[in-house]
Amino acid sequence: MTALPTSGRAWYLVARPDGWPVPSDVALRDVPVTEPGEGRILVRNRHFSVDPYMRGRMNDVKSYTPPFQLDQPMDGGAVGEVIASNAEGFAVGDSVLHGLGWREYAEVPAAHATRIDAPLPAYLGVLGMTGLTAYAGLFETASFKEGDAVFVSGAAGAVGSQVGQIAKINGASRVIGSAGSDEKVKLLIEEYGFDAAFNYKDGPVREQLAAAAPDGIDVYFDNVGGEHLEAAVSELNVNGRATLCGAIAQYNNTGPTAGPRNLALVIGKRLRLQGMLVSDHFGLKEKFVQDVSGWIASGQLKYRETTVEGIENGFDAFLGVLRGDNTGKMIVTLG
Amino acid sequence: MTALPTSGRAWYLVARPDGWPVPSDVALRDVPVTEPGEGRILVRNRHFSVDPYMRGRMNDVKSYTPPFQLDQPMDGGAVGEVIASNAEGFAVGDSVLHGLGWREYAEVPAAHATRIDAPLPAYLGVLGMTGLTAYAGLFETASFKEGDAVFVSGAAGAVGSQVGQIAKINGASRVIGSAGSDEKVKLLIEEYGFDAAFNYKDGPVREQLAAAAPDGIDVYFDNVGGEHLEAAVSELNVNGRATLCGAIAQYNNTGPTAGPRNLALVIGKRLRLQGMLVSDHFGLKEKFVQDVSGWIASGQLKYRETTVEGIENGFDAFLGVLRGDNTGKMIVTLG
Known part of the structure; x- marks a missing residue:
């Protein structure tokens, strides 16, 4: 020894x-x-x-x-x-x-x-907490189903890149991502197979999202909070769902952060905004590892x-x- | 003729x-x-x-x-x-x-x-759209269950007064209401049987709510939006649910309305904020009329x-x- x-x-x-x-x-x-x-x-x-x-x-x-x-x-x-x-x-x-x-x-x-x-x-x-966060936040919290158009912020990050790909693998009608550099935007399209992506530093998120999602979105997976969440509330379709998973844009703020100014839209569109923590979803672990291992092995999911x-x-x-x-x-x- | x-x-x-x-x-x-x-x-x-x-x-x-x-x-x-x-x-x-x-x-x-x-x-x-709004928003949208502490704004209004009473009849641990006059607050306590009530004009909603709900709330039924929603997000317990039904405080605003500044709490507390329209819940009509007629007849529900x-x-x-x-x-x- x-x-x-x-x-x-x-x-x-x-x-x-x-x-x-x-x-x-x-x-x-x-x-x-x-x-x-x-x-x-x-x-x-x-x-x-x-x-x-x-x-x-x-x-x-x-x-x-x-x-x-x-x-x-x-x-x-x-x-x-x-x-x-x-x-x-x-x-x-x-x-x-x-x-x-x-x-x-x-x-x-x-x-x-x-x-x-x-x-x-x-x-x-990919096979750990961040992967499970993407998987559970999409299927359980956002009730993702085939045909949904999905928008994810922080899309080149560990959670975001899996959200987009898992949605696509499971029949999303359109997957849109936002990220903070042109290089990341290119990666989303070319490597991860997103249908559309934009650099949120290029202009108002709402305008860029509306252009990228002409038919609106059904699911928003929020990793950043702030302006992204407000834009998503505007572009979500009736009965749309948002998973609130992270608010990285706000973590270092020292004062209160302005909230979305358009929450009244939540009523008429019957939106559902729901927070998630991965620890509530450990029951999914086995199915998650099985699914994701398979998608990695088949080359469908990259990380x-x-x-x-x-x-x-x-x-x-x-x-x-x-x-x-x-x-x-x-x-x-x-x- | x-x-x-x-x-x-x-x-x-x-x-x-x-x-x-x-x-x-x-x-x-x-x-x-x-x-x-x-x-x-x-x-x-x-x-x-x-x-x-x-x-x-x-x-x-x-x-x-x-x-x-x-x-x-x-x-x-x-x-x-x-x-x-x-x-x-x-x-x-x-x-x-x-x-x-x-x-x-x-x-x-x-x-x-x-x-x-x-x-x-x-x-x-009480037996029409406003009654069904209260009933469906509480049971379906907010997934109200026995033992929940419930807060409702606009509590002396047509929807709010029914929300509070229906929650109480169905085993709420505590029912709290806010209204805009001392007369209405008195009515909530004395006639509708709320456990606590406050006049939102008397001071910050969050402070008054925290005092009225020392153990937090599990359900918030929002008829007014604005400061009330922010206060509720602060006081909601883990896995709390909010029904967003109305935003009367904002209907006559001409510019965008500041949103809750504390939405990051939605993540950690896994809150669910969900909009509702009564027209999605017409399937409940028969059960609603049966239940509410019974509660009116027995004197449990006043209007x-x-x-x-x-x-x-x-x-x-x-x-x-x-x-x-x-x-x-x-x-x-x-x-």
Whole structure:
């Protein structure tokens, strides 16, 4: 048995950001690594996830996930290999998915770890929480059905790119995406097979959406909030549904954010706006993995990952995902 | 057979209001009365309905009901007696409910008339469209269930007063209402059995709602929009539902109306905001009439009507309902 490392690095939250997070809000610290306690395993992380929702966890407000604690390591999805086990059912060398990212070594309660075949970043993205978010938000929350026209914002992101493709695979009449660069718009059309896409920085979202969706839309999958949501409410058809999944445009706002000024349209068009969290939809996991694995294998569903190397670049990677630097899932890979 | 009257009065829309309607937007005209055409009946109206939604029909915009036409009589719910029939199944003296209000005599296609036992205003309110709106918006749109805490705005109005009472009869844990006068607040508590009520003019809606609903709310029935909706989004519990039924606070606005600034809460709390129109719920009519008749008979459900006498006062009655002068259903009664 190889000796365990004596210490490893982990990202700590040391101050609560006001607006955009800055380097002094976090610290990369060297912490001792110890033998796992009873019922626990020690994991060498290979990849961890940085996601927009983590910005919310940096605030000290009651929310759906508990806030990050000050002077504690941050956490989130990660995959790695077991290097010491004190838990039945886990052996050294096993690959696992767990929730203690943002660090090189994680001591994980066995009940919070899932064995996987290899520590691949896909388990954090297309086959993981982001993939399930797209799948559940489309089928369950938005009640997507064949023939619907679908609009998704943040469409080149990890969730958005899957929403559009899954809709298309399942018979959407038209799939429209918005993104923040011409390069991403090109990717949506050429790689992901969207019927139309636009750069939201090119002009008013409502005008661009109306041009891209001359017959309106039936489903809107909202990853950004703000102006996009207002535009979607305008263009949704009677009985349209919107999944409210993220509001990345607003996460760093320090004051209240103006809401859509056209909500009275919700009445006459009988729209349904519904919030979602992936944790309500774990019952779908098996069907999701089966469907998505099949679509990947057949080449129908494509995905990208943006990988940042080295734990020391983890915080920059997180800022990058808030800025939209990523295409597809943003992953931090450890040496 | 009595001779038919030669003419009768009817309210015409002659200009489209900009903001609050003014007397010069309408005209009460004397128009000839003729024998009913084939398949039609001639009705002497006894009562007609004036409703907030009619303000929207004065605008020339695509909406769920077609706009009133310029230089044509306005329409809406009415009850009366058949005074001439040219249609199978209807005889002189029958009482009918139909859609050609705002006039003394109506020539109605038989297919658009429903026979009723007497031309009572209740068929325009508690047992009519407003009652069905409350019933369907609560049970179908908001998925109300026993134990839910319910908040309704415009609670002393025709729809709101029924929403609160129907929720209470069906096991709501708490029913809270808001209204625009202390007299109405007293009525909500003392006559309609609400657990709590407040005058929205007394202070910020959110603060008053939070005080009245210390454990939050599960259902919000929105008749007014604006600040009320924002307050409800703040106070709704996880998995809460809001029925968006009316936005009377906004009907006379001439510019865009600020939306709720806290819609990001919809995500984390997995709220559902859903618009409704009563016309989608006609399938419930039979069960609705059966239930509500029973609750009225047993004294569990109370209702009020505000009656304005004389067709010449019809437009004032309509302005009154927009101002909130009414308690319960606003009815114009003809001599």
